[in-house]
Amino acid sequence: MRNKLHFRVSRIVTLGAIAFALVASVISYVRTQSDEFELMRKALEQLFSTVQRNAEIAAYLDSKDLAEEVVDSLSGNDIVSGVMLSSINGMVITSSWEDSDAGALRFPLYTPFPAFEQIGEVKIQMNEALLDSRVLKSAFEQMLILIILIAVISILILVLVLRVLTYPVQSIAANLHRIAPGDDNSLHCPKGHEEDEIGNLVNDINKLLQSARYTIKQEQFLRNRVENLEKHFRLIFERASAGIFLLDRHFHLNSINQAFKDIAGIAMKERRADKLKIYFPDLFYDVAVVRNLLEEVLKTGKQAACDLRLATLTTGGERWLHCLFSIVKNDDGDSLIEGLVIDVTERTFEMERILFESQHDALTQLLNRRAGEQRLDEMIRNANRSGSQILLMLIDLDGFKIINDSYGHEAGDKVLVEVSRRMQSIIRKEDILIRLGGDEFVIGFPIKDGGIDESEQVVNKLQQQLTTEIVLGDGLPVAIGASIGIALFPRDGTDLGSLMAHADNAMYQMKKQREKPVKKLLLLP
Structure with a gap:
């Protein structure tokens, strides 16, 4: 060099x-x-x-x-x-x-x-x-003198350049090559050049080296911090109890953590073991609903959260996931869907249990008064819109107090459960059966066109079932009866209160007759 x-x-x-x-x-x-x-x-x-x-x-x-x-x-x-x-x-x-x-x-x-x-x-x-x-001779003499003079001056300039510029620059360059990036070493100014341009050059290079050292240290610090953050977030991603995943624009899974595999059952052999690229909506019971939800998220860019039911596994069982979807951008500016899922199966079942218990009688599992009246109000509104009729039956058991006093509350509870079972076996799916409390029950019976005869058949079957003896423990048979009050919508009232009042009055009239078994009440006057 x-x-x-x-x-x-x-x-x-x-x-x-x-x-x-x-x-x-x-x-x-x-x-x-x-x-x-x-x-x-x-x-x-x-x-x-x-x-x-x-x-x-x-x-x-x-x-x-x-x-x-x-x-x-x-x-x-x-x-x-x-x-x-x-x-x-x-x-x-x-x-x-x-x-x-x-x-x-x-x-x-x-x-x-x-x-x-x-x-x-x-x-x-x-x-x-x-x-x-003469001209050539004179010019040659002058040129010879000039060449000698120029040669002497050139040599002096060359020596001066080498001594003043080249050697110091070479020394600076050699020392600079020996300094590794990030070292604390600095250049020393050649002797005699402290106040000239070479000295300024050395000072500027030292400032640049100092800035480079600071930049390298900052970069190392930031790199270590980023690596620690990556490890931290990778640890969170891999060990999070919530399932985390990323979907492409076509709703295929790009990346998932172990919790998502466990929650969604992807790791199970019986589910898509041979599939390399899983279509996310296929994991759920209602594929169309999930697909439409993801399309809406991708279109609007807004977050969406809902409970979704997983597709039934071959191992059986129903599982529910609470899913949160949001939009993220990758380095190329493409929109991806980031998701978070939590297994809420137990919570869903618990909510269903709580909802069921809040709407049903604990003993007979029939609708309680509050939930039953809400269902009856809805039935009346539907009948009013369609112009159809509803048969409302108010039932009060006869002789139940005697059984309860004679054989105890446990025997009375058994009678109530059996009576509820018998009534459930008679009514249809669209009918409403309610335990008002104690030994009182209500049945809401929508009447289809020309269905008066069908309703009379239901009343007859109900009377037959309620007059049949019930066997208690140790083979002890007991006989009960029932008083039934009937009201017809809209003939006897256009709202639940008036219908219940009419049915209660009819039931009261029947109890006054004190006839057993229960006498048949005609639906029509």
Whole structure:
């Protein structure tokens, strides 16, 4: 590296010196030629002045002898290559004259008398070979001196550049190469350069090294922090109790954690063990609902949360997941769906149990008063819209108090459970069976077109079931009866309160008759 730098500096200095010498030589040659030409011209003028008087007399007298003497006198000089003397009368005397008079000096001849009339002319051709020889000699001498001077100056400049610039820069570069990125080392300024540009360069490089060290340390710190955060988040992702997943735009799973595999059952052999790319909606019971939900999330960009039922596994059982969906952007700006799922199967079943218990009687599992009245109100609204009829039956068990007092509450509970079972076996799916409390029950019976006879059959079956003996423990049979009050919507009332009042009044009338088994009440007047 050092030899290459020396070679480059030497070559630059040498080429610069040669170029300068050539330019200086050309300029010197041109100027020398001009100076020599001017000297020779002046010398010719002085030479002519020595023979001017004789030349004017020879031209005035047209004396060839005198003219030849003048011409020979002039041509005998080394700086003259040719001479021509001519008069106005036609006399022409030449010596070594070339045909072309280009570049010849012209000297007019005048009469030797005060009239000063031009009577002839002397033309002198300059010795160009002698001129070129003198010019070349002078130019060569000047160029040689110039080259020697330039060479000496170039050597001095080269030495100065090497000592002042090249060596210090090479030293700085070598020391800089020995400093590894992030080291605490710095450059030392070469001696004598503390206050010049090299010193400034060293100071700037040291500042740059210091900035680089700080940047590297910051980068290392940030990298370690990012790695720790990645480990932390990876640990959270892998060990989170909630299932975490990422879906592409086509709702296929891109990444999932172990909790999601366990919750969704993906790790089980009986579920898609041979599928590499799982379509997320396929994991659930209602594929269309999940697909529509994801499309809405992708379209609006809003979060969505709901409880979704997983598709039934071959191992059986019903499982519910609470899912939270939101939009995230990847590095390319594409929208992805991020999801979080929690197994809420137990919570769902618990809520269903609580809801069931809040709406049903704990002993008979029938609808309780509050839930039953809400269902009856809804049935009345539907019947009002459709113009259909409803049969409302209010049932009160006869003899139940005697059984309860004689055999205890446990026997009474058994009677209530059995009566509820028998009534449930008679009614249809769309009918409503309610335990109002104690031994009172209500049945809501929607009547279809022409269904009066069907309702009478239900009443007959109900009377038959309620008059059949019930066997208690130890094979003890007991007989009960029932009083039934009937109301017809909309004939006997248009709301639940009026219908219940009418049915209660009818049941009261039946109890007054004290007839057992229960007498049949006609539906129509």
